[in-house]
Amino acid sequence: MLKIDAHTHLGDCKTFGIRISEDELLQGMEAYHIDASIVQPHPGEDHPERVHDDIAALIEKHPGRFFGMISMNPNMDKERYRKEVERCITRLKFVGIKLHTFGHVTSPLSANADIVFESAKEFNVPVMIHTGPGVPFSLPSLAIPRARQYPMVPIVLAHSGAITFVSEAYVAAKECENIYLETSWCGAHRIKWLIAELGAHKILFGSDLPSNLPVEITKYETIGLTEEQTRQCRGANAVRIFNLKVR
Numbered sequence: 726m727l728k729i730d731a732h733t734h735l736g737d738c739k740t741f742g743i744r745i746s747e748d749e750l751l752q753g754m755e756a757y758h759i760d761a762s763i764v765q766p767h768p769g770e771d772h773p774e775r776v777h778d779d780i781a782a783l784i785e786k787h788p789g790r791f792f793g794m795i796s797m798n799p800n801m802d803k804e805r806y807r808k809e810v811e812r813c814i815t816r817l818k819f820v821g822i823k824l825h826t827f828g829h830v831t832s833p834l835s836a837n838a839d840i841v842f843e844s845a846k847e848f849n850v851p852v853m854i855h856t857g858p859g860v861p862f863s864l865p866s867l868a869i870p871r872a873r874q875y876p877m878v879p880i881v882l883a884h885s886g887a888i889t890f891v892s893e894a895y896v897a898a899k900e901c902e903n904i905y906l907e908t909s910w911c912g913a914h915r916i917k918w919l920i921a922e923l924g925a926h927k928i929l930f931g932s933d934l935p936s937n938l939p940v941e942i943t944k945y946e947t948i949g950l951t952e953e954q955t956r957q958c959r960g961a962n963a964v965r966i967f968n969l970k971v972r
């Protein structure tokens with residue numbers, strides 16, 4: 726049964742004081758039997774293009790085991806943003822775009838966020854939106870108007886609103902067919918509830934950090950899921966939504 730981490734990072738994070746090396750990513754995947762990971766730069770990166778290159782190098786070294794997600798501050802020069810999206814998707818074969826509402830200080834509803842959703846539509850990839858800490862921009866409900874505006878773009882809410890806003894993430898996913906929930910930093914009982922109420926096809930496993938992998942894996946292993954629910958949440962949904970060619 727495939728195990729896919731839909732949300733992890735590579736590189737330095739000046740915003741949150743985190744550093745994740747290639748070795749750490751690989752060791753975490755080995756230790757916890759993760760078949761593939763979707764990797765993105767941290768927010769607060771002055772040169773996200775360089776991290777995109779590092780992710781591309783990782784993908785080339787381990788084909789089918791890593792997939793790239795673009796993460797750039799949409800408040801930057803629009804031409805630079807669009808050019809980099811095009812490069813990452815057409816040349817580096819990245820599979821999605823992250824909007825870090827908190828780290829990029831950007832509301833999903835702002836005019837500056839238009840380019841994120843327009844690019845996703847143009848290049849036919851999902852958008853992952855940070856939700857949870859960082860209110861008001863990170864409120865899960867702010868994804869609802871965008872999901873309606875871009876019905877063909879799958880939107881994945883990172884952290885499912887985290888602990889505090891899980892119910893609001895539930896409403897967003899219930900209201901919009903194209904909203905899905907990634908569950909890192911979400912309580913185990915809330916993950917169980919989301920799966921029961923929304924269906925396993927809406928939920929994706931993610932770690933956010935290699936050190937958080939065992940915690941997130943344990944949640945899924947201890948909430949009494951059926952084999953079919955586990956199969957969908959832990960891998961099949963990521964393959965379907967991000968169109969992954971896993972090894």
Ligand SMILES: [Zn+2]
Binds near residue numbers: 732733734933
């Ligand atoms: Zn993250």
